[in-house]
Amino acid sequence: MAVRPRKEPSKVGDTDRDFVVALGRGLEVLRAFRKEGEALGNGDFAARTGLSKSTISRLTYTLHRLGYLSFNPETARYRLAPPVLSLGYSCLAGMPTLQLAKPYMQELANYSGMPVAVAGRDRLTMVYLERCRGPNPVTLAIEVGAHIKLATTAIGRAYLAGISEDLRSEILQEIQDHEGHGWPAIERGIYDAFESHAKHGYCLSIGEWKTDVNSVAVPFIPSDGSPVLAFNCGGAASHLSRDWIETDISARLKDLVRNISAISP
Amino acid sequence: MAVRPRKEPSKVGDTDRDFVVALGRGLEVLRAFRKEGEALGNGDFAARTGLSKSTISRLTYTLHRLGYLSFNPETARYRLAPPVLSLGYSCLAGMPTLQLAKPYMQELANYSGMPVAVAGRDRLTMVYLERCRGPNPVTLAIEVGAHIKLATTAIGRAYLAGISEDLRSEILQEIQDHEGHGWPAIERGIYDAFESHAKHGYCLSIGEWKTDVNSVAVPFIPSDGSPVLAFNCGGAASHLSRDWIETDISARLKDLVRNISAISP
DNA sequence: ATAAAATATTCCGCTGTGCGGAAATATATT
DNA sequence: AATATATTTCCGCACAGCGGAATATTTTAT
Numbered sequence: 324m325a326v327r328p329r330k331e332p333s334k335v336g337d338t339d340r341d342f343v344v345a346l347g348r349g350l351e352v353l354r355a356f357r358k359e360g361e362a363l364g365n366g367d368f369a370a371r372t373g374l375s376k377s378t379i380s381r382l383t384y385t386l387h388r389l390g391y392l393s394f395n396p397e398t399a400r401y402r403l404a405p406p407v408l409s410l411g412y413s414c415l416a417g418m419p420t421l422q423l424a425k426p427y428m429q430e431l432a433n434y435s436g437m438p439v440a441v442a443g444r445d446r447l448t449m450v451y452l453e454r455c456r457g458p459n460p461v462t463l464a465i466e467v468g469a470h471i472k473l474a475t476t477a478i479g480r481a482y483l484a485g486i487s488e489d490l491r492s493e494i495l496q497e498i499q500d501h502e503g504h505g506w507p508a509i510e511r512g513i514y515d516a517f518e519s520h521a522k523h524g525y526c527l528s529i530g531e532w533k534t535d536v537n538s539v540a541v542p543f544i545p546s547d548g549s550p551v552l553a554f555n556c557g558g559a560a561s562h563l564s565r566d567w568i569e570t571d572i573s574a575r576l577k578d579l580v581r582n583i584s585a586i587s588p
Numbered sequence: 589m590a591v592r593p594r595k596e597p598s599k600v601g602d603t604d605r606d607f608v609v610a611l612g613r614g615l616e617v618l619r620a621f622r623k624e625g626e627a628l629g630n631g632d633f634a635a636r637t638g639l640s641k642s643t644i645s646r647l648t649y650t651l652h653r654l655g656y657l658s659f660n661p662e663t664a665r666y667r668l669a670p671p672v673l674s675l676g677y678s679c680l681a682g683m684p685t686l687q688l689a690k691p692y693m694q695e696l697a698n699y700s701g702m703p704v705a706v707a708g709r710d711r712l713t714m715v716y717l718e719r720c721r722g723p724n725p726v727t728l729a730i731e732v733g734a735h736i737k738l739a740t741t742a743i744g745r746a747y748l749a750g751i752s753e754d755l756r757s758e759i760l761q762e763i764q765d766h767e768g769h770g771w772p773a774i775e776r777g778i779y780d781a782f783e784s785h786a787k788h789g790y791c792l793s794i795g796e797w798k799t800d801v802n803s804v805a806v807p808f809i810p811s812d813g814s815p816v817l818a819f820n821c822g823g824a825a826s827h828l829s830r831d832w833i834e835t836d837i838s839a840r841l842k843d844l845v846r847n848i849s850a851i852s853p
Numbered sequence: 854a855t856a857a858a859a860t861a862t863t864c865c866g867c868t869g870t871g872c873g874g875a876a877a878t879a880t881a882t883t
Numbered sequence: 884a885a886t887a888t889a890t891t892t893c894c895g896c897a898c899a900g901c902g903g904a905a906t907a908t909t910t911t912a913t
Contacts, residue, residue: 341892343650343871345900349611350654353675360681365861375902380862385608389615390710395812399861403679404815405708405715410618411676412715412733414668416625443670445655450670450677468677547660550669606863609899610871630890640873645891664890 348374349382353391353407357470362400411468420545420552420587421453427579428554432457435572437558439579441543442478443550445470447498449479452552474498474509477528477540478555480516484526485542485551525573527565528557535560539568541580547588554580613639614647618656618672622735627665676733685810685817685852686718692844693819697722700837702823704844706808707743708815710735712763714744717817739763739774742793742805743820745781749791750807750816790838792830793822800825804833806845812853819845 355363355371363371368379383401386392393404415421421441428439436457442449448470473479473494483491495513499506516526520542528538538557545551556576557563563572620628620636628636633644648666651657658669680686686706693704701722707714713735738744738759748756760778764771781791785807793803803822810816821841822828828837 341646341649341871342653343610343614343646345608345610345870346614346647346650347654349608349614350656354671356678356682357674360678360684362682366859376861377863377902378900381606381608381900382611384606384862385611388607389612391615393813393815395814397812402682402814403675405679405717406710407679408676408717408733409622409710409713409715409735410668411673411679412731412735413621413625414670414672414676415733417621417627417667419625445671445674448674450674452670452673466677468673468680470674470677547662548658549660549667550658606900631888641890642873642892643871646871649891 345382348372348378349386352379352382352386353403356403360402362395362398362402364398364400368401415452415467418452418549420543420583423587424554424579424583425453425455427582428453428455431455431556431572431575431579434575435556435558435563437556437563437572439554439556439576440478441552441554442471442482443552444473444482447473447494447501449473449476449482449553471532474502474513475528476532476555477516477526477538477557478553479540480513480526480528481520481540481542481553481555482551483513484517484520485544485553523573524577527568529565530560537563537565537568539573539576541573541576543580543583545588546584549588610647613637613643614651617644617647617651618668621668625667627660627663627667629663629665633666680717680732683717683814685808685848688852689819689844689848690718690720692847693718693720696720696821696837696840696844699840700821700823700828702821702828702837704819704821704841705743706817706819707736707747708817709738709747712738712759712766714738714741714747714818736797739767739778740793741797741820742781742791742803742822743818744805745778745791745793746785746805746807746818746820747816748778749782749785750809750818788838789842792833794830795825802828802830802833804838804841806838806841808845808848810853811849814853 351372351374352368355368365376365379365383368374368383369376372379374382383392387394387401390404390406392401394401424441428441432439432455438454438456440451440454442451444450449472450470451467454467471479473483483494498509502509512531516528520526525539525541528540530536532538536557537560538555540553540555543552543554554576556572616637616639617633620633630641630644630648633639633648634641637644639647648657652659652666655669655671657666659666689706693706697704697720703719703721705716705719707716709715714737715735716732719732736744738748748759763774767774777796781793785791790804790806793801793805795801797803801822802825803820805818805820808817808819819841821837
């Protein structure tokens with residue numbers, strides 16, 4: 324297969340001639356919904372994206388015509404429409420690793436009684452791609468597609484431990500810029516996790532995401548260049564003690580990832 | 589809330605001045621994955637979208653830089669990446685009706701032993717937005733986000749029965765253009781379904797989507813202008829006979845929709 | 854009722870984005 | 884080596900898309 328590595332983006336001045344700005348802006352409009360499922364008006368989009376009102380008006384018009392946004396004339400608010408979900412589904416269908424991983428995840432979920440999940444990165448969050456619940460119904464209701472913080476969760480830290488030095492420092496810089504205030508504490512948590520990963524092969528979050536929730540995670544690095552993922556197993560501290568994680572669960576989670584590495588790109 | 593209805597698109601010649609072409613093209617690239625989860629190269633995109641190779645190159649570069657596409661340098665193929673799934677999740681979160689409907693759907697699924705689902709339209713397909721399985725595990729594995737044909741399924745026909753005359757004839761025209769050949773048979777199936785809807789309030793598909801699969805569906809028309817949805821209940825003909833549907837299940841499905849109409853926009 | 858505020862859309866001239874054909878580069882194949 | 888295939892880069896030009904200002908509509912205030 325013919326592959327020609329892309330050169331340094333052909334810049335003119337300091338604008339990237341190859342970057343299609345209008346596309347990026349339109350997608351930024353779709354992303355504006357990230358918070359809780361509210362409907363948004365053009366004014367909201369303008370405020371959240373920093374784009375001019377006329378630009379927003381044209382972008383929402385376009386997205387509406389294409390079916391990606393539904394429009395309520397009563398309130399003049401938009402919502403995301405079914406075609407967007409359809410794209411998300413294609414995304415899952417295009418990751419063969421997920422199908423392969425499922426039985427292993429289910430096995431560990433059954434054994435531990437805790438949910439086992441796999442996630443990938445979206446900017447400064449981790450997005451759940453697949454999740455298996457144990458037989459125990461008192462588990463956190465984390466759904467596929469939901470996103471949680473990168474910096475304070477085991478799964479986020481495992482991801483950070485699994486990526487290249489370059490990408491990592493880029494992301495850490497962004498987190499620092501975002502968090503300004505609490506950064507020192509966050510930074511220490513992350514470096515502890517890295518150390519744990521280097522020494523034991525897994526990362527922990529003991530009550531750091533939510534009090535009384537413990538979690539352990541391990542990165543998965545596909546051998547083809549596809550994005551790094553991370554698997555976790557976590558739940559109420561009363562059921563999933565730090566000790567149990569360290570003496571048993573962590574090893575099983577590492578086995579899970581090893582097994583998947585053996586059968587997946 | 590200030591609402592100003594959009595005028596006729598301000599056309600110049602016959603191009604719509606308000607439609608952002610580059611955005612539409614970029615989204616078309618993302619949609620190119622619709623079929624089974626393969627990885628695609630720039631050539632594939634060009635073939636599927638009809639856009640020039642250089643345009644595709646710029647669009648994929650942009651989508652890659654934004655994180656929506658992952659790139660495998662070995663094979664020079666792209667896949668959809670986690671941020672796309674994240675959008676899909678926001679879509680579900682933004683439809684409050686789905687959360688409200690869930691318990692009613694589960695109730696009917698338990699009673700009938702058949703899966704109950706709700707879907708919305710994406711072009712000429714219906715996309716599953718939520719699904720409840722009955723206790724009986726021998727059911728079709730239709731996942732949220734999957735899409736099925738509009739014209740030959742009960743749920744698609746119910747949707748068609750629920751929308752405005754204008755939109756319907758537009759869609760039917762498109763189906764006709766697409767299906768050319770088998771259109772007459774399809775058309776008859778659709779009009780039978782409309783008749784059934786007018787007379788009884790539900791649509792059927794008896795072995796028409798897949799032999800040995802029966803299904804009944806009812807449209808749901810939100811009172812705020814958000815898109816029409818449709819609920820269905822379907823399964824193996826050996827378990828779900830036409831007779832049972834007509835004498836019992838259909839009425840319960842209609843009740844379900846009536847209940848939801850009472851508590852949802 | 855009337856005025857004022859808030860929100861959205863349209864208009865329109867100009868800029869620079871994005872387009873596509875052709876050339877260049879890299880890999881795979883014979 | 885030479886040929887075939889696939890992808891990216893180059894670059895001039897057209898016109899798509901931008902944004903500020905004007906306009907239209909509804910909501911809130913007086």
